[in-house]
Amino acid sequence: MIEVLQPGPAAYVEDLGRPGLASLGVGRSGAADRGALVRANRLLGNPDDAAAIEVTLGGLHVRFHADHLVVLTGAPLPARLAGAPVSGDTVLRARPGDVLALGIPTAGLRTYVAVRGGVACPQVLGSRSWDALAELGPPPLREGDVLPVGAAEWPGPVADRLLPASSAPAGDYLAVDLLPGVRAEWFAPEAWGALLEGPYRVTPDSNRVALRLDGTVVPRSEQGEYVSEGLVRGAVQVPPSGAPVVFLADHPVTGGYPVVAVATAAGVDALAQLRPGDGVRFRRGE
Structure with missing residues (x-):
């Protein structure tokens, strides 16, 4: 389980959305930066559409209540796990009681916190994504929320299927x-x-x-x-x-x-x- 100590300015659970429902008036939604989410999942050996936490402008603090493998992708930012500085696009091991604390991105806006097995909160219309326009799906994260983690479905990271790392806007x-x-x-x-x-x-x-x-x-x-x-x-x-x-x-x-x-x-x-x-x-x- 993952306990939210503070969500920062805005944090949501997002996967790759709920396609195929536009005729019913339901948009796809899903991760704003799909490439960053998919890269995180592939680093962890998750299915591409496993849900993760999309963090807007950093500030998220979470506590892990079991052993987990974790990856940060998207907007680069200073981060600490159990008090030690950690880097993005790297598989990290979190122990029970460890706190992951994110600072403010040095560039870009949205950072993804993915965990082996994926965030396993209940699905709404086949997806775990929050749709801000329709206000559909798991609501924005709040202090005290506890997120379940799913069972790992694949045997391990699949490095040959990795997407390029997210690149922050360069220049003007x-x-x-x-x-x-x-x-x-x-x-x-x-x-x-x-x-x-x-x-x-x-x-x-x-x-x-x-x-x-x-x-x-x-x-x-x-x-x-x-x-x-x-x-x-x-x-x-x-x-x-x-x-x-x-x-x-x-x-x-x-x-x-x-x-x-x-x-x-x-x-x-x-x-x-x-x-x-x-x-x-x-x-x-x-």
Whole structure:
């Protein structure tokens, strides 16, 4: 078992979400940085979709009540286990009574704390993920919460299946690949060029639902809304203001503003690590 001593600014249980339910009005949700979660699970020999703790801006303190193997991935931060400094992307051994204490990330926003066997809190509609938009799934962690840990299902770490380690944004601007959207008729001819020219900054009203960006206006040829249609993770929607909105893990299942582009899966993982004020530039992907 894992006891939460303090959750920090925000901490949630997340797996890879609940796909296939959009027709019922239920989004997938899941880890904001899927690559970081999968890497942690592969280091531990867990199934890729095992649940872990997604920690926003550090500050999580937990106590272990049994022997556990633990991994930290995602945003790098100072951390101590049983009082000794530990590193990310490394399998750690926790003993009964040991406390894991996370500081503030040196870069990035979200750190994942995974344990061999996965966090085994009850599933909601087939997933252990908290969906902030729908308020569905296990609620945000609070002081005193106790999380069960599942039985290990695989014989050990599978190093040849590892994903690259999460990379924190480098330099002034994160570069993200985009593919064209399906509503070109709603945009002025110069819209795509404006989007790629940028640059943009993440605004403070961003969250797990979406990143709201401030910067070069993406001009539309049509204003208002059309009949709502399905949205996907990574969709870049443009409201009448022309300020792009990039949808993340907890995006709504439908939207009525046109989508000018869609970020690649790796791009969305990287975007999920941006803090308010961080910069991003877009480039055309292939």
